[in-house]
Amino acid sequence: MADYDVIIAGGGLTGTITAQAISHYTNQNAKILVVDRNTEFMPGRKSLAGWVCGDACSKEAVDFMSDRIKVQWTKPEIEHDVKGVMAFSPDKETAIPFDGAGYMLNRQKLPEIQNERCKKMGIDFEYEINLTGLIYDGQQVVGVQGVDNKSKQPFKKTAKIVIDATGVTSMLRNGLQNSTKVEKRIDRRDLESTGRYIMYFEPGQKDLTEFDPDYCIIHLDQDIAPGGYGWVFPKAENKVNIGLGVEKSLLERRNNRLGKKDNVESLMKEYLDRNTAIKNAKLSEDPEDINNNSGIFQVSVRRQNDCMVSGGYIMVGDSAWMPKPIDAGGIGPALIAGTILGNNIAQALQANDVSEASLWQYNLDFIKEYGYKTAGLELFRRLVQQMSNEQISYGMKHFLGNLDVESISKGEHPDFSGLGKIGMIIRGAMNKTVADGLRYTSKENQWLVGHYENYPKDPAGFDEWNKTLHQRLDAAFAKVEAFGK
Numbered sequence: 102m103a104d105y106d107v108i109i110a111g112g113g114l115t116g117t118i119t120a121q122a123i124s125h126y127t128n129q130n131a132k133i134l135v136v137d138r139n140t141e142f143m144p145g146r147k148s149l150a151g152w153v154c155g156d157a158c159s160k161e162a163v164d165f166m167s168d169r170i171k172v173q174w175t176k177p178e179i180e181h182d183v184k185g186v187m188a189f190s191p192d193k194e195t196a197i198p199f200d201g202a203g204y205m206l207n208r209q210k211l212p213e214i215q216n217e218r219c220k221k222m223g224i225d226f227e228y229e230i231n232l233t234g235l236i237y238d239g240q241q242v243v244g245v246q247g248v249d250n251k252s253k254q255p256f257k258k259t260a261k262i263v264i265d266a267t268g269v270t271s272m273l274r275n276g277l278q279n280s281t282k283v284e285k286r287i288d289r290r291d292l293e294s295t296g297r298y299i300m301y302f303e304p305g306q307k308d309l310t311e312f313d314p315d316y317c318i319i320h321l322d323q324d325i326a327p328g329g330y331g332w333v334f335p336k337a338e339n340k341v342n343i344g345l346g347v348e349k350s351l352l353e354r355r356n357n358r359l360g361k362k363d364n365v366e367s368l369m370k371e372y373l374d375r376n377t378a379i380k381n382a383k384l385s386e387d388p389e390d391i392n393n394n395s396g397i398f399q400v401s402v403r404r405q406n407d408c409m410v411s412g413g414y415i416m417v418g419d420s421a422w423m424p425k426p427i428d429a430g431g432i433g434p435a436l437i438a439g440t441i442l443g444n445n446i447a448q449a450l451q452a453n454d455v456s457e458a459s460l461w462q463y464n465l466d467f468i469k470e471y472g473y474k475t476a477g478l479e480l481f482r483r484l485v486q487q488m489s490n491e492q493i494s495y496g497m498k499h500f501l502g503n504l505d506v507e508s509i510s511k512g513e514h515p516d517f518s519g520l521g522k523i524g525m526i527i528r529g530a531m532n533k534t535v536a537d538g539l540r541y542t543s544k545e546n547q548w549l550v551g552h553y554e555n556y557p558k559d560p561a562g563f564d565e566w567n568k569t570l571h572q573r574l575d576a577a578f579a580k581v582e583a584f585g586k
Contacts, residue, residue, distance in 0.1 A: 474512015
C-alpha cells in the first residue's frame, strides 16, 4: 500500500500548481504530498539567491489555469499589470510589441500564498528534504528517497505516481532508470545564464526605450547580452526587475571579438549603469523582496523533453525544459502544463493504471496546447543567436512586423510580410542572408509543427518519430549554424 497517491518532488511554482490541479480534478480525493528542499519559510526557492526570475507572465496563461482549476491570482502575488512586451532592435530604431497583457509577479510572496491554498485543499508538505533519487519496483517508479535535513535521517516515501518538478538540473531525471525515451541531459547550448536585480530607482531621462511602466522591455544586442537579451520589466513607476541572459559560448565569442573578459555579473552591472531612465538604483529591501533581490540562475531555452513520462513518473515545468525557447519565459508553460497534468493524473488514478502507456496522454495534451510550437521557436532562437547586431536591426526593420512576431511566438507560420512586398529588391549580401535565414526557419517551422501534430498516440511509435525529429533538427541546426559565416 503506497503512502500517497501522488508525490510531487519540488515545491516551487510548478509543483504547487500541479498539486492544486490534481486536487481540483480529483475533487480533493487524492492523497498528495509535496516535497520541498527549502524551509517552510522560503518555500519553492530555486537557490540561495532566491527565486531568480523575470517575474513576468502572460494574462492568457494565468486565465488558462484560473478558468480550469478555479485558482484566482490577485495582489500581492500580482505586483503590477503590464500591457505587453516590447522588443527593441540593437539600433533601437524598431520596436515590436508581442505577447499581449500580462502580470509582474512577486516571486517571494507567490509560493507562500500557493502553499496556504494547497494546505486548505488538504495537500501535505514535507520541507527540508534533499531528494537523491527514485524508488523502483521493476520498470515502475514507486516513490522517492533522500535525506531529511532536519533529522539527518534517510527519507523514503512511496506513491502510485511521482511528479518531477525539481527544476532544470533535476537529479531524478538525470538518474532515471526506467526509460530510454526520456532525455536525461541537456546540451549546454540550450541553457542561458541569466541574472537580474529587483530595484527601486529615481527617474532619470524619460525614455520609453529604456523604462516603461506599462510594458516589459526587451533589448536584443549581441554586445550587451550575447545569445540572449537584456530586459527592463516594470514592477511600479519607480521599481524594476532588470537583468539579462547570455549563452556561454556566444559570450566567449563576444569577449574575444571585443577584447573583454565579461561574465554575467559584470554584464548585468554594465547594463544597469547604461540605462539613462534609471537613476540611483538600490536593491529592494521590502520584506517581500529581501531574500530575492539579486541573483544568477540557469534557464533552458529549447523544446520540452521529447518524452515526459515513464512508468509511474512524469516531469513538468523546468525539469521538463518547458521555458519558451525564444524568451526563456517559464511561468506560462508551467501554468498550462501543471493544469493539464492535474487532469491526466486524475484519469490515471481513476483507471488505476499508472503505466507509461496510461500516462502517455499527457505528452499529447501538452503538445496540443503548447508544445507543438517549441521546436520551431528553438530553431528561430538559434538563427537569431547567429546574427550580428546589424542583421538583427535590419531584419526587424524590414522583415518582421508585429504580426510576424505574434505568429512566431504562437508557433504559426509567419509570412514575414516584408519579404513579400512587391518591388522590394533585397540588396546586398547581408540583407539576402537575413531574408534567406528567415525564409528557411519559417519553412522548417512548418514541417516541425506538422511533425508534432503527428506525435505518436502511444509509446510504440515513439522511437521512429523521435529519430525523424532529430535528423531534421540536426540538419536545420547545422544549416543555421553556418548562417552568416
